[in-house]
Amino acid sequence: MTVGILGLGLIGGSMARAFAKAGHTVLAQEKDETMLSFAQLAGVVSDRLDEARLPDCDLILLAIYPAGSAAWLEQHGSAISPNALVLDCCGVKQEVCSRCFPVAQRYGFTFVGGHPMAGTHFSGFKYSRSNLFQGAPMVLVPPRFDDMELLERVKEALAPCGFGSFSVTTAQEHDRMIAFTSQMPHILSNAFIKSPTALAHKGFSAGSYKDLTRVAWLNAPMWAELCMENREHVLQELDAFLAALEEYRAAVHAGDLERLTALLDEGRRRKEEVDG
Numbered sequence: 001m002t003v004g005i006l007g008l009g010l011i012g013g014s015m016a017r018a019f020a021k022a023g024h025t026v027l028a029q030e031k032d033e034t035m036l037s038f039a040q041l042a043g044v045v046s047d048r049l050d051e052a053r054l055p056d057c058d059l060i061l062l063a064i065y066p067a068g069s070a071a072w073l074e075q076h077g078s079a080i081s082p083n084a085l086v087l088d089c090c091g092v093k094q095e096v097c098s099r100c101f102p103v104a105q106r107y108g109f110t111f112v113g114g115h116p117m118a119g120t121h122f123s124g125f126k127y128s129r130s131n132l133f134q135g136a137p138m139v140l141v142p143p144r145f146d147d148m149e150l151l152e153r154v155k156e157a158l159a160p161c162g163f164g165s166f167s168v169t170t171a172q173e174h175d176r177m178i179a180f181t182s183q184m185p186h187i188l189s190n191a192f193i194k195s196p197t198a199l200a201h202k203g204f205s206a207g208s209y210k211d212l213t214r215v216a217w218l219n220a221p222m223w224a225e226l227c228m229e230n231r232e233h234v235l236q237e238l239d240a241f242l243a244a245l246e247e248y249r250a251a252v253h254a255g256d257l258e259r260l261t262a263l264l265d266e267g268r269r270r271k272e273e274v275d276g
Contacts, residue, residue, distance in 0.1 A: 001157075002027065004049040004057035006072055008035050010119060011089050012063030013044075013128030015161065020044045021130045022160035027053050035125050054079040059157050062088040062096075065225050070099035073111070082108035085157055089116055091182065091226045093141050093171035101143050112154055113141030113171060115178070116163070121217040135164035141171050179233035184241065186223050187234075189216040 001024045005012050008030040016039065020026045027049040030036040039045040047053065054060075054076060062069035069088045080086065086109055088096050097113045104111035118136035120127060138158065142150055145168060155166060169177075193216040201209065227234050251260040 001025070001058045002056050004028070004054065004060040005045075006049065006060070006062045006069065007064035008032075008039055008045070008125045008128075009063065010123050010125075010128050010132070011116060012061065013039065013125035014118075014130065014132035015061050015063060015089070016044050017128055017130035018133065018161045020046075024160065027057065039125060051076065051079050055081050057081065057084055060084060060086040062086070062090070065222060066090040066092050066095045066229055067225070070096050073100050073103050077103040077107045077109075080107060080109045084109045085153060086111045087114040087154070087158075089114055091115060091178065091222075092230045093174040095229045097141055097171040104143070110150065110153075111143065112150070113174075114154075115139040115174065116161070121215050123219045123222075131162065134162040137165045137167060138163040139174055140166055140168050141174060142168060175230045176233045179230055179237045183223070183227050183230060183234050184237045186215050186218055187227065187238070188241070189213055190218065192216070 001019075003016075003019045003024050003026050005016050005026060005028045008016060008028055012028070012030075016026045016028060020043065025046050026044060027047050028036060028039060028045040029049040030039070036045065036048070040047075049057070057080070060080065062072065064072070066088075069090055073086065086100070086104065088100065088111075090096050090113075093113045093115065097111075100111045100113070116133055116136060116138050118133050120132075138161075140151070140154060142154075144150070151166070151168065155163075189212060193213050248260065248263055250256075251263060
């Protein structure tokens, strides 16, 4: 199989490594020439992904920012083989799917929205690894929900990545859920670390601090774009969080031990409920 990959960051680079390790031919397009050259020297990428090689691709993975992925497909869709399968790997789906489904329909190839639920707080090809997706969930947004043959095709195509499970949803439902599970944790962690106390935390911090602040170390341009493209759902989550936080503040300010205990216990019970 010939696999074309747009972007060789953590996600695209890990995809490239997984497919190359499985013996497939990997073509890539990357604006950072040094990164592309390194991927070629490492034996991960066989050649550049350009207009001449696009028709050769059986699978194309879009692993750059959402708006860029959609714009690239709109520009290059006419060169893609009608037999090709195209998936994006972006963190939001409404922006990408609303633009990419019509392009696929126009030129006859198949597009499926995708979101690999794996990553680290590091970014770039140098942190990519072939087993990044091993056992991880993969969320799919297909053009039709009753096309089981297409879902099997996607699973088979992505087999070298080793995903542990696949779930199917709509673009809107994906973005609603991902605002809570992904974008909000990054915002909260990033805001929390801005406390003046953080500068003197060494020697006073343990697991809870590390857990809460891990994703404060983020790719700011990427996460800003993801949040802005999903701002309706992000704002809903922010409003809910601020309202809850105000309850804790009010209890502490009033010295109301009983109320604070009840709020903390409510959160404990909710954690038990949602995580089983």
